[in-house]
Amino acid sequence: MGVAVIGASMTKFGQRDAWIRELLSQAGEECLTDAGVAPDDVEHLYVSNMASGEFEGQTGIMNLLAHDLGVLPAYSERVDQTSSSGGAGIYEAWQSVASGASEMTLLVGGEKMTHKTTGQATDIIASITHPDEYKHGVTLPSFAGMTARHYLERFDAPRESLARVAVKNHRNGVDNPKAQFQKEITMEKALESPIIADPLRLYDFCPITDGSAALMFTTEERAKEITDEYALVSGIGGATDTHVVHERDDPTIMGGVVESSKQAYEMAGLSPDDLDVAELHDMFTILEFLQLEGIGVAEQGTAWELAMDGATAKDGDLPINTSGGLKSKGHPLGASGVAQGVEIYEQLVGEAGPRQVDADTALACNVGGFGNCVITTIMEAAE
Amino acid sequence: MTLDAGICSNGHVSYPTHPLCPECGEPQEETVDLSDRTAEVVTWTHSTATPPGVREPNTLAIVEFDITDLDEASDEFVRALGQVTTDEVETGDTVEPVYVEELRDPEAGIKVPESQDWGGYRWDPV
Numbered sequence: 001m002g003v004a005v006i007g008a009s010m011t012k013f014g015q016r017d018a019w020i021r022e023l024l025s026q027a028g029e030e031c032l033t034d035a036g037v038a039p040d041d042v043e044h045l046y047v048s049n050m051a052s053g054e055f056e057g058q059t060g061i062m063n064l065l066a067h068d069l070g071v072l073p074a075y076s077e078r079v080d081q082t083s084s085s086g087g088a089g090i091y092e093a094w095q096s097v098a099s100g101a102s103e104m105t106l107l108v109g110g111e112k113m114t115h116k117t118t119g120q121a122t123d124i125i126a127s128i129t130h131p132d133e134y135k136h137g138v139t140l141p142s143f144a145g146m147t148a149r150h151y152l153e154r155f156d157a158p159r160e161s162l163a164r165v166a167v168k169n170h171r172n173g174v175d176n177p178k179a180q181f182q183k184e185i186t187m188e189k190a191l192e193s194p195i196i197a198d199p200l201r202l203y204d205f206c207p208i209t210d211g212s213a214a215l216m217f218t219t220e221e222r223a224k225e226i227t228d229e230y231a232l233v234s235g236i237g238g239a240t241d242t243h244v245v246h247e248r249d250d251p252t253i254m255g256g257v258v259e260s261s262k263q264a265y266e267m268a269g270l271s272p273d274d275l276d277v278a279e280l281h282d283m284f285t286i287l288e289f290l291q292l293e294g295i296g297v298a299e300q301g302t303a304w305e306l307a308m309d310g311a312t313a314k315d316g317d318l319p320i321n322t323s324g325g326l327k328s329k330g331h332p333l334g335a336s337g338v339a340q341g342v343e344i345y346e347q348l349v350g351e352a353g354p355r356q357v358d359a360d361t362a363l364a365c366n367v368g369g370f371g372n373c374v375i376t377t378i379m380e381a382a383e
Numbered sequence: 384m385t386l387d388a389g390i391c392s393n394g395h396v397s398y399p400t401h402p403l404c405p406e407c408g409e410p411q412e413e414t415v416d417l418s419d420r421t422a423e424v425v426t427w428t429h430s431t432a433t434p435p436g437v438r439e440p441n442t443l444a445i446v447e448f449d450i451t452d453l454d455e456a457s458d459e460f461v462r463a464l465g466q467v468t469t470d471e472v473e474t475g476d477t478v479e480p481v482y483v484e485e486l487r488d489p490e491a492g493i494k495v496p497e498s499q500d501w502g503g504y505r506w507d508p509v
Contacts, residue, residue, distance in 0.1 A: 054493065118432060119432075119433070119434050119435050120434075120435065120493075122432060122433075122434045123434035123435060123492050123493050124493055126434055127492075127493050127494060130399065131498075131499040131500075132399040132464075132503070133464055134492075134494065134499070135486045135487060135499065135500070135501050135502075135503055136441075136443060136464060136465055136466050136486050136487075136503065137430070137433055137434065137436075137437030137438065137441045137443075137466065137486065137487045138430075138443060138464065139430060139432070139433065139434060141430065141432060142428050142430040142441070142443050145428030145429075145430065146426045146427060146428045146443065146444075146445055147426070149426045149427065149428060149474070150425065150426040150474075153426075153474060194431070195429065195431055196430070196431055196432050197428045197429070197430045197431070197432070198428055198429050199428075200428075242405065244397075244399065244464075245464070246398075246445045246462045246463060246464045247397055247398075247405065247462065251425070251426065251445070
């Protein structure tokens, strides 16, 4: 059964006064309105969230949201796949409609993080690592630092190429009113910012963010009845790589990206050449290179050249992260994968405003942990 | 103290150990102690934004142990992650494992202290 997306919304990302309950209900309510769907019509509700219990002490958030939105007695479920919870939510929502279990599925992703100190938030996120990694005080940024060093040394890539990713994504974020930072940065600023996990500096990392995003899924048939403007989920794949990061055969290959994108391309009957725009999980600048290589847009060890050439800029051959990416839009864990879906949906239905590019086919790659779990989604504009 | 890697009946070696071999799914019934060996630094970082209870900066390295001399192993090397004893380290350096009783303060982080052990090996450049 063909699965369509007929509505999308996201809250302002950033440091918000709202707690998880309000963030989720705001995005959920706006998505119902955007899709023109009554709460009564929602049959499944998925809530993507990594750690509301650890961050805020609030658990059971699928019940909280289902009741607040008046979608009872819809089936509801919280989806946790760490940083790829949002992508996993897209996978669950797609499955629910594709299988015939639900004709109308609402997906809301959200996270409330900024009330914690950076150290506390880093620790909550680091708790996803293997106990034998955690005891050494490893953090996700430190994995990024080690991987970036290996990549730069092995492929003789210039340090500047990573800064170019940050500069590009901050440039894109200027045009996104929902982004945490709507501010351009210079190469000098990126290259002279404080070291976080060398060779990576502050501007190689996404911020800590509060926010929520939502998507409405239905059958292609029902979508045609409701609206002229919808997108189709034509391909989707999900895969898991080693939990222990150093056990991977090649530190620069994200197996979950390779496998999930292969599944998505096969389902859609498409290849990397068919893509018009993509959202990649730039939690760290180096991840944009690893994903460009993993999804088959660039050969191993060469994606940095695309950043240097401007091929991934908004006016380049394949615009990457027109939303500003996690880097400037922000990264409220459970919301991020859903927000990627919001961006490619808006690009496909022509609602991206100043960020709009010419796109019929779009891909989103959402990475959990340091590539531990990955969901790749391909959407196409309705004919 | 030992730095145990797991080995399965097909000779696949992993650190840390797993109940079933990640490579072939056979049980990892034996272990190999790596603590008397030296290893080579594959990559490293100085982590400055460290969580509560972790030293700052926290220099970390992924190292590779050559195990071609192990008759029972079919793998040629096994990698491990760990803290480095010094902030002065480079890719390609040779290091030896040095045991430390507490790698971070078990009481300061989010995990329940009793849920895991906190001792382990740091890499000391030779």
